[in-house]
Amino acid sequence: MKLAATAGGGLFLGFSWTSSVASALEVVSDTALAAGKIDFNSYLALSPDGLITIFSPNPELGQNIKTSFPMIVAEELDADWTKVKVIQAPLDTNKFERQVTGGSGAVPHSWERLRKAGATARQMLIEAAAKRWKVPASSLSTENSMVIHKASGRKLSYGELVTEAAKMPVPAEVKLKEPKDFKLIGKAVRNVDNHEMVTGKPLYGIDFYRDGMLFAMIQRPTAFGMKLKSVDAAAAKAMPGIVDVVTFKNNVAVVGKSTWQVNKARKALKIAYEKEGALESSADHDRLFKELLDSKEATVRRKDGDVDTAFKNAAKVVKGEYQCPFLSHAPMEPMNFFAHVRPDGVELVGPTQTPERARGEVAKLLNISPEKVTVELTRLGGGFGRRLAADYVLEAAELSSIIKAPVKVIWTREDDMTGGTYRPAVRYRFEAALDAKGNMIGYKLRGVGINSGNPTREDNFPSGAVDNLLIDSVEHQSPITTGPWRAPITNFLAFAEQAFLDEVAEAAGKDPVQFRLALLEKAKKAPVGEIKYDIDRMKGVIELAAEKSGWGKKKGVAQGFSVYFSHRSYVAQVGEVELKNGAPVVKKIYAAADCGQVINLSGANQQVKGGVVDGLGHAMYSNLTFKDGAPEQNNFSTYRLIRMKEVPEIDVHFVNNGIDPTGLGEPALPPTGGAVANAIYKATGKRLRNQPFMQQAEFKSA
Structure with missing residues (x-):
């Protein structure tokens, strides 16, 4: 940017990412910029050749913010999208806030400030043209990176106006577009990294290379609850390309000149382990769940209300228990990170969802100031919550500090699948009390989790719609490491809740969709306690999904319904199932999503479809089990993921309600399991209460 300024001048705007609304923007002279006197939070740059550049601060792992962020700026700027360039920003806590990918919160957080940045630049360009032409600014309009005076037919490109615009005062207030006037937002725009991804250009952490760096692979304990006892590394050290074998904490790192060489040498290590804690097995967890549910x-x-009395006076009580297994995040790019610990500071490069956490934990580990640690972000080849943790970053930093050299730590697929962290295993017990008219007058939910924190979401629907309600939880602490997995907790809880509500609707003799709508209507007219979801938005997606799927009107196909609120958004789904050789086959899934304003229609469609595929595949097939503390599945040959031929047709619809964007990276996943399970019940008469579905005895042999 400094070079651009000295070469030809330009308009450089800094806009704040650290307040709830965009701060006033500051115009900077070319001389000041070239002199390095600028301290912006983030940058929007317009150059005389018409190029528009912005830095995207949040990690990109496929949620599309690296495309969506510049689209928002370009919309308000009325920019020619072909001239927009986006650059991934490094970690900078002075300039940026919330440099995190998680919680489906990037676009909601930055929506208004990005719009104001673009709108302010547009207004300044208009003022520059008005001054040159000596006409009122109100007589000018913009389109496709041009300022236009319709009365005279004159036009000037943004590039032609940049130098003059840089001298204009920054407007304190700017008018943002009405959604009806959007030209770019809401349209399908291809991902800005598509060309690099398709042509294999370096983008990901696994691609990163630095001359002189070493490679390392680490042997970790083979089971949770074991610790390192002894190491014989003589054979490994003697192998070609091996520089060193290092032991630290419970890890043994093999360091060398290539991944192939260190991987071969690691297999030559002779390591003994000893027991440090409980060596838990999946069978132990099954017994544990039963005990804790009765705790x-x-x-x-x-x-809310008097639960005991409601159940005592109930005309009918419905009960059900649901269980989910541990799951691996299994991102296609295994964990990896580069670290160079020097006397004057630490350089970190790689894929992380939480760069500030990575910096802070490395600084704490090495007992240095965080200001001495830099973090450069690469694109992430998947994360799903796994890269919220910083354990693999710490490994690289600690190893570099020991060997006094730059090093890149790479996990194999087996490392990735057996080294944690996992989606927690959970079991739920539900009970519902019905009166003589089939109204739900009581509701109980107990969640028992293994390292899950709170395995419930106590304020989600149907809370607020039932007069007498009790939700509680019990937690078991285990040596098995767990962590957030895409749509944490709700990824399974939604299936359990929505499948159970279908059981209750059937016991009440009511249509599942109408049963949910009636509960929402009750919550609206006579709410019980605090309601933390939007009743009208939930009703909207229910009605849209029912309409688009032809709910209850089709023959020859079994339909199942589900709806869920998570990460500020609402998604309803209808699954359609047919039987083939006695086994259920998912043929189609309809999804109705209310995520507020859709930024990029292409990206939004793929987020919903990806969430559906993720939710379907893990509900149907995936399972991670343990024996004596060790995972029994260590690669895709034993850990089952959905296959391409098993992906059904997915029909996506969005509610256009004009509100600001809410989350979309995760909300489409939770409802899928319930929609499919309820459809399978319609097709087979079999209530599915445990995942994965296709490991049910009757489906295994089909």
Whole structure:
């Protein structure tokens, strides 16, 4: 940017990412910029050749913000999209806020400030043209990086106006577009990294290379609850290309000149382990769940009304228990990170969802100031919550500090699948009390989780719609490491809740869709306690999904319904299932999403479809089990993922309600399991209460 300024001048605008609304923008002279006196939070740059450049601060792992962020700026700027360039910004906590990919919150967080940045630049360009032409600014319009005076037919490109615009005062207030006037937002725009991805250009952490760096692979304990006892590394050290074998904490790192060489040498290590804690097995967890569901020691998460009396006076009580297994995040790019620990500071490069956490934990590990640690972000080849943790970053940093050299730590697929962290295993117990008319007058939910924190979401639907409600939880602490997995907790809880609501609707003799709508209507007219979801938005997606799927009107196909609220958004789904050789086959899934304003229609469609595929595949097939603390699945040959031929047709629809964007990276996943399970019940008469579905005895042999 400094070179661009000295070469030809330009308009450089800094806009704040650290307040709830965009701060006033500051115009900077070319001389000041070239002299390095600028301290912006983030940058929008317009150059005389018409190029528009912005830095995208958040990690990109496929959620499309690296495309969506510049689209928002370009919309308000009325820019020619072909001249927009986006650059991934490094970690900078002075300039940026929330440099995090997680919680489906990037676009909601930055929506208004990005719009104001673009609109302010546009207004300044208009003022520059008005001054040159000596006409009122109100007589000018913009389009496709041009300022236009319709009365005279004159036009000037943004590039022609940049130098003059840089001298204009920054407007304190700017008018943002009405959604009806959007030309770019809401359209399908291809990802800005598509060309690099398709042509194999370096983008990901696994691609990163630095001359002189070493490669390392680490042997970790083979089971959770084991610790390192002894190491014989003589054979490994003697192998070609091996520089060193280093032991630190419970790890043994093999360092060398290539991944092939260190991987071969690691297999030559002779390591002994000893027991440090409990060596838990999946069979132990099954017994544990049963005990804790009956425990009298539970944490009450929400209690409304008189639950005991409601169940005592119920005309009918419905009960059901649902269980989910541990799951691997299994991103296609295994964990990897580069670190160079020097006397004057630390350089970190790689794929992380939480660069500030990575910096902070490395600084703490090495007992240095965080200001001495830099973090450069690469594109992430998947994360799904796994890269929220910084364990693999710490490994690289600690190893570099020991060997006094730059090093890149790479995990194999087996490392990735057996080294944690996992989606927690959970079991739920539901009970519903019905009166003589089939109204739900009581509701109980207990969640028992293994390292899950709170395995419930006590304020989600149907809370607020039932007069008497009790939601509590019990937690088991295990040596098995767990962490957030795409749509944390709700990724399974939604299936359990929505499948159980279908059971209740059937017991009440009511249509599942109408049963949910009636509960929402009750919550609207006579809410019980605090309601933290938007009733009208939830009703909207329910009605849209029912309409688009032809709910209840089709023959020859079994339909199942589900709806869920998570990450500020609402998604309803209808799954359609047919039987083939006695086994259920998912043929089609309809999804209705309310995520507020859709930024990029292409990206939004893929986020919903990707969430559906993720939710379907893991509900149907995936399972991670343990024996004596060790994972029994260590690669895709034993850990089952959905296959391309098993992906059904997915029909996506969006609610256009004109509100600001809410989350979309995760909300489409939670409803899928319930929609499919309820459809399978319609097709087979079999209630599915445990995942994965296709490991049910009757489906295994079909």
